[in-house]
Amino acid sequence: MSYLISYDLKQPGRDYPGLQTAIEGLGPHIHCLESVWIVAHLGPSTLIESKLRPFLDANDKLIVVAMSKDWTTYNFNQITEVSWLRQYV
Template sequence: MTSKSMLISYDLNRPGQDYESLIKAIKGLGGWWHHLDSTWVVTTTSTAVQVRDTLKVHLDANDELLVVALTGQGAWTGFNDKGSKWLKENL
């Protein structure tokens, strides 16, 4: 199976929310990039629906999660060289 890049973004809305299990699950999907608070890019062989289903067990009913397959195009600013390099190689 071919890896593809997915954008994952979330809002955990309950005060004192435990991010640890969600972050562990995201990192377990494959290669990852994380330079923004609640936004990740991962490389995975899973579909967007499979990624959503894997992660939603770590959310409360009032949390929000967005998983989007990336097209290979992107633009950004303000990231360090290592972060920019990862994005260029994995989008």
């Protein structure tokens, strides 16, 4: 199963390297938009959220959504990004 992970990091100028490392550690992943990742993970979404929450501030926002095979993209790289999506979603 694949999950879309998106976040709003509210602290201006703050670096969140721990969050990025935690997302990358969940499994095969693609960082497809500025604050959007898609990760191949067995889930559930609540487990993913609990692994990422320690890297967020109290006012940050996070959403984790299970993906389906019904997806489309615009202006994504066909060789890297779209190929990844076809393989894992």
